[in-house]
Amino acid sequence: MSGTRIKICGLFRQQDAEYVNGAMPDYAGFVFYEKSHRNVTPEQALMLRRLMHPEIITVGVFVDAPRKLINALCREKIISCIQLHGKESDEYISGLRDMLSGTVIWKAYKIRSAADLEAALLSKADMVLLDNGAGTGKCFDWSLLEGFPRPFILAGGLTPANVSDAVSRFHPYGVDLSSGVETEGIKDRGKIFAAVAAARRV
Numbered sequence: 428m429s430g431t432r433i434k435i436c437g438l439f440r441q442q443d444a445e446y447v448n449g450a451m452p453d454y455a456g457f458v459f460y461e462k463s464h465r466n467v468t469p470e471q472a473l474m475l476r477r478l479m480h481p482e483i484i485t486v487g488v489f490v491d492a493p494r495k496l497i498n499a500l501c502r503e504k505i506i507s508c509i510q511l512h513g514k515e516s517d518e519y520i521s522g523l524r525d526m527l528s529g530t531v532i533w534k535a536y537k538i539r540s541a542a543d544l545e546a547a548l549l550s551k552a553d554m555v556l557l558d559n560g561a562g563t564g565k566c567f568d569w570s571l572l573e574g575f576p577r578p579f580i581l582a583g584g585l586t587p588a589n590v591s592d593a594v595s596r597f598h599p600y601g602v603d604l605s606s607g608v609e610t611e612g613i614k615d616r617g618k619i620f621a622a623v624a625a626a627r628r629v
Contacts, residue, residue, distance in 0.1 A: 431594045432601035433626045434486065434580070435608060435619055437465035443614045444478040450623040454601070455479060456486040457506065459496065464612060465605070469496075472505045486510050486533070494519070498526045510556065511535065517551040533580065535560070538567045548577050556603060559583030564606040572597055587621035594629040602626055 435447050436456030447455045457472040458465040467475070476485055487506035489497060491513030500506045509523065510533040520532055534552035536543055537560030547555040557579050559567040566584035578600040581593055586607035593602060608618040 431599055431626060431629070432580075433623050434601055434603040435614075435622075436486070436488065436603055436605040437463075437609075438475055438614065439465050439467050439471065440614070441475070441478060442616075444475045446614055446616045446619045447483060448478075448480050449616070450620045451480065452483065452619075452623050454484045454486050454508065454603075456488050456510065456603070456605070458488045459492060459500070460488065460490045460512075462490075469500060469503075469505060472500070473503070476505050484508055488512060491515060494523055494526060497523060501527050501530055507531075509533065511552070512558075520551050535582070538571060538583075541571060544571060544575055547579070548575070554578065554580060554600060556580040556582050558603075569593070569596070585622070587618055587625050590622055591625040591629050594626050 432453040434454035434456055435452045437458050438444060438455055457467050460466055485506045486508040487497065487500050488510045497509055508531045512535045523532060531553045533554045533556050534550050535556040535558050536547040538544060538557050547557060555577060559565055560583065564584055580601035580603050581597060581599040582603035585593060585602055585604045590602055604622050608622050609615055
């Protein structure tokens, strides 16, 4: 069995919570970003958290959000992990740590070149997430990952069809799927179950 963790991101409907309860990934993500069609309010996220199995770790996804919002969501136990997708600096991350001692912080990096990987390597975040970042549902050039010395979460373009290849090739700390387990922008139960099973078969 693979030691790679699995995250299903972008839950926003009651059915989505039911799907992950059945598939039992390690993480499930809520997007707190108004420009995303998967955006949820704190109230919606609280409702979904209450519906979900307590062993599934909930992750809040933010883009240059006020630290006050993140602090409130963590303290209310709506999320247990923070994922940053904007231009958040190491100083911003340090400020979050001061507010939320012990809360794990992930920072996403859009990978286009070796220079992008260098920035990820130097990040002060607890974990880096390496992403295509274009919202295309396509993978970035995975050959760039060869020899990357830091544990990472792989995202961008992952589907039930390619996630096992990603896990076997790179042994990432985690894999993060969203559009790859959707049909027409809506979470697909069959794809979620297939992706989790594929990642764990490796």
